[in-house]
Amino acid sequence: MIGHLKGQIISKNPPEILLEVSGIGYELLCPMSTFYELGNLNDEILLFTHLSIKEDAHTLFGFISKDEKNIFRELIRVNGVGPKVALAILSHLAVPSLIECIANEDSDLLAKTPGIGKKTALKLIVELQDRLSKVELTSSSISNNAIQKSSNPNTQQAIEALQSLGFKTKEANNMVSKIKDKDLSTEQLIRQALQNK
Known part of the structure; x- marks a missing residue:
């Protein structure tokens, strides 16, 4: 398994980049969030990678941060969500926005992603709500939000009580x-x- 690659950007053609590592050119598919943070051609960068193996193709996906890679892996574990759809989701929503979207059960925002319908958006929210809380994220802005939400242990009980009164999450x-x-x-x-x- 290829965990990460460090090399020079040879070409950029969204969503694909060509990264040269020790004389070997790797084609990687990246979400737009990674593209926005890439440097110029010939800049040296480090990308965290995920290798997807199917009968007809071996596809390498590249991410600027470990958080993106971890969330990508959680997305493709959802039944009916393949790597291309997961890439589209991460291109549409940055990691903190996606986590907030799932925590707030905002299926409308998620359904605005190309290739995601309302039904898939709801399935993503249901399947990822518990799993995302267990994913270790390195970004301080994401972990701070999680800490703020849990600062009062009574908050979660109050939210559950309001839900039992008929309010949406x-x-x-x-x-x-x-x-x-x-x-x-x-x-x-x-x-x-x-x-x-």
Whole structure:
């Protein structure tokens, strides 16, 4: 398995780049988020890679960060989502946006990705909600969001209580996130969330 490649950019033709490593040219498919961060031709870069092997092709995918690679691997584990669709998702949404989109159950935003319908977007959200919390991400902005959400252990109970009252997950999250005082009990959080509605 090829874990990463470090070499010179020989050509860029989205979504493909040609990377020369010790005299060998590797063709890699990259999401647009990686393309935006690539340097100029002949610049030396490091790309984290994923090798997809099928009967008719061996395809190498390249990512600017380990987070992108990890999320890509989680996406292709979802039934019905292949590497090309996962690449389209990462081209449409950056990693922090995708994680937020799944946490808030924003299927409409996810469905705006070319090749993703409403049904697939909902399936992605259902399958990835638990899995993404277990994925180790290196980006500080992503981990900080996760820490902020869990700073009060009563927050999650309040959100679940609001859901049982008939509010959607996204609505319940928004209602609770507006509360400034983070040291409230579950009942106080629910009361304030309902007052702020």
